[in-house]
Amino acid sequence: MCSTPTSYVIEQLLKQGRGGVVVNLASMLGLVAVSNNIAYSASKGGVVNMTRAAGTMYAKEGIRVNAVANAPVPAQRPLEPEGTLFVCLSLWRFALVRRCSE
Known part of the structure; x- marks a missing residue:
């Protein structure tokens, strides 16, 4: 595996010999x-595929490798006052965990 933070974590988990979990941050x-x-799309696509490959490669050693992919969610109301440059962007925003769980 190449020199990434994921590879260093997996190396340590293999040394410990008890399995474990790696969570990478990806994006939709x-x-x-x-x-x-x-x-950005290409780099996050690389994270997604590296996660899939590592998960497949190390499953037999008891190491799970997953990724969390954030995504925009529709807003209840515009976040910026009307007439500003950002009105069209404010209809979509990144959600906080607290908001998604409600």
């Missing part, structure tokens, strides 16, 4: 292509 933009942010 790693699962779908977005034309205005190609580099």
Whole structure:
């Protein structure tokens, strides 16, 4: 495996010999292509696929590798006052865990 934080964690888990869990931070933009942010989509796609590969590779050693992919959620109301440049963007915002669990 290449030199990534995930590989160092897996190396330590293998030394300990008790299995474990690795959680990577991905994004929904790693699962779908977005034309205005190609580099970000490509890098997060790499995180998603590295997670899949590592999960498959180390499952027999009792190591689970997962990723959390954040995504925008619709807002109840615009977050910016009308007439500002950000009105169209405020209809979608990133959610906090507290909001998703309600």
